[in-house]
Amino acid sequence: MNQTVAQEMHIGGTLVNAADRVLYIPLGPQVGLAAVVKRLLDVALSLLLLLVFSPIIVSISVAILLQDGRPVFFSQKRMGQNGKKFTVYKFRSMHRDAEKLLQQVKQHNNIQDGPIFKWRQDSRITKVGRFLRRTSLDELPQLWNVLLGNMSLVGPRPPLESEVIEYEGWQLRRLAVKPGMTGLWQVSGRSNLGFVQMVGLDIDYIEAWSVWRDLSLLVRTPLAVITARGAY
Numbered sequence: 523m524n525q526t527v528a529q530e531m532h533i534g535g536t537l538v539n540a541a542d543r544v545l546y547i548p549l550g551p552q553v554g555l556a557a558v559v560k561r562l563l564d565v566a567l568s569l570l571l572l573l574v575f576s577p578i579i580v581s582i583s584v585a586i587l588l589q590d591g592r593p594v595f596f597s598q599k600r601m602g603q604n605g606k607k608f609t610v611y612k613f614r615s616m617h618r619d620a621e622k623l624l625q626q627v628k629q630h631n632n633i634q635d636g637p638i639f640k641w642r643q644d645s646r647i648t649k650v651g652r653f654l655r656r657t658s659l660d661e662l663p664q665l666w667n668v669l670l671g672n673m674s675l676v677g678p679r680p681p682l683e684s685e686v687i688e689y690e691g692w693q694l695r696r697l698a699v700k701p702g703m704t705g706l707w708q709v710s711g712r713s714n715l716g717f718v719q720m721v722g723l724d725i726d727y728i729e730a731w732s733v734w735r736d737l738s739l740l741v742r743t744p745l746a747v748i749t750a751r752g753a754y
Contacts, residue, residue, distance in 0.1 A: 588652070
């Protein structure tokens with residue numbers, strides 16, 4: 523272990539093995555009473571939102587079944603707080619063979635400055651899926667992830683392990699807190715922003731985190747969803 527990593531461990535942080543690469547993730551600011559308040563807020567609001575959106579959840583499930591059959595939900599392994607892997611849930615917005623076709627469409631990536639894939643005209647997306655993505659309704663099942671405790675209502679989006687192993691050292695800071703359904707990046711333009719901008723916003727959120735800031739971002743989220751800026 524080199525001297526720099528040893529010094530960082532003394533300050534505090536987590537070492538995570540990802541695809542045979544050792545990653546150092548600094549500690550996040552959400553500790554103590556503040557972390558308890560954030561968790562209580564997550565549980566209370568996610569339960570309320572699941573109740574409020576239950577008719578929409580049923581309607582979306584029926585629409586997916588009628589257009590493209592099963593499965594209704596899409597699940598995928600992502601990396602959460604401190605590099606801990608978990609299964610994230612979404613409504614399926616792509617054709618069933620979308621993962622197999624990824625290599626064929628990678629050249630269309632609209633994000634050129636980082637290890638994520640975004641294509642505005644992604645041909646793998648179904649008609650129902652395009653509506654779900656534009657309105658962010660495809661992410662409603664992640665309220666279950668929030669209840670389970672591996673996500674928060676507010677935080678950085680959960681990345682794939684294949685993306686994380688390509689991060690530069692400073693970018694690992696975004697794994698210091700639980701991933702979220704919404705956040706500073708989501709209300710600031712989403713996929714219209716580059717990868718470096720996205721990570722910068724995530725780190726800004728982490729460094730200046732407070733319960734009040736979470737509440738502010740939650741209030742701003744509906745407008746971001748309605749305008750659908752950068753949603754694809």
